[in-house]
Amino acid sequence: MTRRRLPILQPRAEGGDEDPLALLRGGRFARWFASSLAVVGLFWIVSDRVEARDTAHAVVLVHTALQAPPQPPIEDITPAPPKPPIEDITAPKPPVEDIKPGRAPPPPPIEDITPPRKPGESTDEFGRKRTGTGALVLEEGEPDESVGLPTQQRQEIASGGFFDPTAFDDVKTVKKKAYVHLMPGIPNEAFFAGVVLILLLSFSLFERHGSRDKRARNYWHLELTRFAWLKRAIKSRWFQPAVQIPVVIAFLGVIVIGLIGSQEPGRNLAPVLTWNIWWIGLIFMVLLFGNLWCFMCPWTAIPDWIMRRSFTKVRPIASLAKKYPRFKLWMWPAIVLFAFITWLEIVFDAANRPWLTSVLGIFMILLSWVLLVVYERKAMCRYVCYVGRVSGQYAMMGMVELRRRDNDVCRHCATKDCYRGSPRGYPCPTHEFMGAMNENQYCTLCTECVKSCPHDNIALNLRPSGEDVLHAHRSRSDEAYMALLIFIVSAFHGAAMIPLWMEWENALRTAIIDGQTALFGADLLGFGGSHGGTMTFTVMMLACILGPAVIYAALCWLMRLASGRRDITTRKLFIKFSYTLLPIALFYHLAHNAVHVFWEWSKVRRLISDPLGWGHDFFGTARAPLTALWSPETIWYVQVALIVIGHIYGIYVAQRESNRLYADDRKAALRVHLVMMVGMILMSLLSLWLLAQPMFMRTADL
Template sequence: MSRRAGDVAGTAVRRGAVWTAALAVASVAFSTPALAHAGSLAGSLRSVPAPFWLVVVSGGGVVCVSFLLSAFVTDDETLDAFGRAGVRIGGLAGVVATAEAALKLLGVAALVLVVAFGLFGPPVGIANLGVLLVWVGWWAGFTMVTYLVGNAWALVNPWRTLGATLRDRVAAVRGLSRPYPDQLGSWPSVAGLLGLVWLEVVSPLAVNPRALAAVVVAYSLVTVGGAVVYGDAWFRRADPVARVFRLYGLLAPVRRGDGGLSISVPGAGLTRTRERLGTDDVAFVVALLWVTTLDGLVVTVAWGRALDAAGAVPAWLVNLAGIVAGFLVFLGGYRLAASVARGTADTYVTVGFVAGWFAPALVPIAAGYHLAHFLGYVVGLAPALVAVAASPLSPPANPSVLAAPAWFGGLQLAFVVLGHLLSVWVAHARAFGLFPGRLQPLRSEYPFVAVTVCYTMASLWVVAQPTVGGVAG
């Protein structure tokens, strides 16, 4: 192949980024403000039927009590045994290899279906297979499977499959393959995650199949281009979607090993990992925690009132400012906790090291809130997905949607609190893996328990808020 072809392929990432930005601007300019995330497909979520002050206070109290109870378990051997407990299932090399090939093919086929039905299918989101596959089947359902069961995204990921195939075919092109720039770190994934969520909020992606297809195509160009140029490093450092699923996979009980599977205690992967996250990786974990909270916040009456109070300021700008400000508040609170923890633990370990060491403990909080927000959503829209998938070319005009029962609000609260309880336990185990003795690890946890209580109260406040079109809790 010619040098010119290599140069063209080498600029795929830059061109894709320009196209993505252009689509974002166009979607903002030519659409009315809408709650365009997944929840706008149907009103399957309801606020919690309890006074929100009671919900907030009781939830924070549960987290404090859980820390006091975990403080009694201060034996290194017990903590290590708990983290390593599990069952290994071997002799599955052939089955695993076949499953891997099938999952790769399934991922590429799903991507083709999403784009095809987004461009040429029914114009109504609830009746479009592409829209339902993205929001119900993938972002809600598949994500839940990732942290509740196991992470298969590395195999399903269609962009990774396509990128690896293209990279192998054009590997001989001089100057095409390049090392990932270390100076960028993981910051592109932080900006990418916040940017995708902002685009999700301000654009009609859940109700406009054409807009969704355009964004998917643009994202595919950027991601496949990055994979061709930088290889697997693109998915480890820059791709926000791959990084989200990797973190959630560490929480899951089932993990893939050499020639088989291992089943362990949920969260054990987060306690076992010995890697200390850098500043950029910590920012990504906090961003994940913030955007899961934001998913519920943007459908509340409180968020709508904030948009109304902005007056003549464009809604897209208010949303952007809110997303960035919320992320900075969450990140600042966590960094403050790390700084205080260094003092309470009386250690010479740097603040950056402490922040990176305890950051994996935030993942269960994000997963718990995702489960609370999306389980009712999946249950409510599952009949619509089945009906449309059975006849995608001529779907029913008004697919059935299930309404969540009144008691489901209490279940949402339970998921949020359980995520925070697991977070406290992971932080407890990691503290004893870093600091010696029994008192120093406990003292290092005090600030993190405090910030976890604040995160809990904020999350429960969001869950307890009345949603747009809903009733007050």
């Protein structure tokens, strides 16, 4: 075999750079550290766009409920020369109106002349209209240069559509309520602290790259089913429906509220509960409890109960029971659906359209129903449901698992009831065989296998996070593409909300129109028309999905080159290392969403009293102030901490993966890990940069 040796690292001298004190003595680590600081310095110089709090826009437009009111401009603070007031100059004469008795009373002060504002609105020191919470109110036709956007996009915002001026045409009430919050990004000191930590910890971890993948699969865990009451509860057929029934009732309630309630997004509980609480809470929940959402999911529960005509009885379903074309499709339907729903959510602003939120909920039930009728078991859960697949991949880092207790018992088990089902429980809906299941990815925690197993060989365990990705696990190309898409979409969501994105979008739209005009003499594709914004956004989204995928493929090619080995192909590296991106994606997701959770939770407090936006006040909280749970400073540092944790987590997982892949070749493992680590550093720095940008939030404001 031909070995291509790249001069990346020299073999370690015994006791040399392994020594952590090498930093003080000027070893290899010190050189890396010095290089890191040089990179930081470079960043400092070129990162004027990073300064978020200093931009006049951010200070002016920041959510004032969360930050001290903006200071008056400097010229207001400067003590003016003591000019006597105008009325003092004319003091000797009585005021004109006093000379003519019976005249109309003096005109009200200027601020009183302003047309009556909507309740809760006020005017700030700069003469701008704001909502009760401090959000800037952009109304149709109102010029506002300070937003920092091109005229066309200002007009789009003013007319209610971020990307498509016609986006809100069918919901006229929304058009009058287009609020834009520009949230400040993390400050420079937090950004650079994050950069230094990422670089320093990356190289520290790399320095410790001596450990082999020695850990066997018998990691620490606490068996929760040791508690007899919990075991009894899980074995009961009421265990899952007891949780699902209230969730189904709440879900149906949200659908009805979305359809019949006020279509002003800030006055309807459905979008706030769906997009601000459920979708974000799901990501937090999955880290702690794995696929807990699937356990309570209403989408499959509703058709399942109806077709079985029972909540608890084990009855067959009148289904065509066709085999899902797994060898052709795998989970590609879920991947396509995930990309499509992301596009729909942003382009059609689903988070601010109550009726669309409800329609998406109904769509998930119908899709699940159709698949239940056509295919055997639950093809929806294994192959089609993008929520289940996203949470499934994140659940590999979850801290709860269902696993066999004893391998030997499964090996000698004749019935395999956990897979095939029994009178006590259904066959596994996602085709998992507990005797060989080593990951949470496809386990929906339905507990049917626990009920079926005749040997009581399945346990519910608490465990450290990430055991599925730290140990040898199944790896397939569709899972790899899904992991990559999750990583890309989580970053893309953040990127699509920063002002720079709009500048790029505008520039691309102009370039496309100009290019067509130059080539064909006209804008043939209609990018200049009313749907031009949507089309440009779609092009950019496709580029954002394909671009990073190509870059990741190039990174894998470099890894293969660095390894000097031909037996492990670029494709294999592409698949294997895609799982190592999951920690970075998950923690960026958490960091990005921390703002929503800790700043927007109080909207729920209001809406719970007036869920339909019809003016009720059931619990006396309909007019409660919008308050943040944490201060912006706390949230900023929590965000940076999450990014750093995700980064180190990712590097550690990548280190374990490279050690597993090149178990017989330590130097190849080191080189491959180094290349992947450089890639991960760039990804994490990009995450930090995104968090440092001011962020537009199309908000369901109140």
